[in-house]
Amino acid sequence: MTPRRKRLYVVLGILGGVAASVALAVMASRENIMFYYDPSQVAMGKAPVAKRFRVGGMVVKGSVTRAPGALQVRFVLTDFAHQVPVEYTGVLPDLFREGQGIIAHGTLNSRGAFVADEVLAKHDEKYMPPEVAASLKNKSAVKPAGLAPAQARPGVI
């Protein structure tokens, strides 16, 4: 075997090693790569039990209630098929509002409510000046912000 040939095999070996480890990493993370679950997946029992996970959905209009004098908030998340009630204590992001897509991180309690310790706001890929948004809203053509893609593909891999 010429030294040149040997080097080729070494390189091929490294290449194979890298490919194998990447494949393994992808397989291993396949379960966890899902960043959040839809309320439908939670309702169907696909979300992990007794484990922390994220649930993403739209805040139902008129569902936000705040405990007086405390940071506790309750609201309902929906993906227009199922709903999940959420309880959260803490500071909400600026973009949190009714009709907005958000992602909550926490656990399901025994009463089927989601107890969150972190709430992230999701915004969509649409950018426009406020006047345009207002005129669109008047024509009632504006869709609820955020989560539109997830909603179009329920239960993606």
Place this chain on the structure above:
Amino acid sequence: MGGYARFVWPSFAVALIIFAWNLWSAGNLHAAAKVRVARAVAMALKERT
């Protein structure tokens, strides 16, 4: 300038730093290579004499 102060300006400042670093680093790489070649040429000349 309400929304600008906390996050927009820092972003643009970081961008400026990255741009400046790129220019400096690229110029530096070329200048250093030139110096290296010049030194090699000088060495070769010295050996010949």
Place this chain on the structure above:
Amino acid sequence: MWTWFYRLASPPYVYGVAATLTPWLLAGAVVALGYGEGVGLFFAPADYQQGDAFRIIYVHVPAGWISMFCYSTMAIAGAIALIWRIKIGHAVAAAAAPIGASFTLLALVTGSLWGRPMWGTYWVWDPRLTSELILLFLYIGVMSLRSAFEDPARGDRAAALLGLVGGVNIPIIHYSVVWWNSLHQGATVAKFGKPTMALSMLVPLLACFLGFMLFFGAVLCMRLRGEVLNRERQAKWVREAIKT
């Protein structure tokens, strides 16, 4: 017909062309960035949801684009060098890596500064964010692999191989927001159909894209000249070239 291709493979020719291109690319970048960033910062309307903080888009999105475009440039140059034994390809790949790494860092930092006010966090292990971080590690890996060998030619080949293998990450980054439920919003401009952005915001963004591309080209030419000189140190034309 192939003569232009062979000339492109000749180091002295590339060295000269890069020198000619650099000032033009830099001038174009200054104009495009001056317009795009200026209008984006001061004249584009604030977003209906995000207010003024959305202006981070004018550095974040072009930086993310360059981070991926530069990686493709590096991987393709490395592949050409591996397959056809064209040495200039390795020089291009070596010149591209640090630029790409710096723009990946810029995309990550500005994304973080955008995420804090909008999402409510500087960082999450979201597919888009994670794959972009892997891109930064790939750049660092390619650069360190190149310098890890005593024989520079072997270092070049190893770096080109790693660059090629790491290329799978590029489509993963782009489609991460489609394939997986993600906190990161979907594509606004780089997709089929109409961009979902008001024209008054989109025009400066496109100017910023152009400016970033021209700047990338300029810096690539500058670095390429340095790389070529370093690699061709022994050649006669180099001694002639540095006299001027």
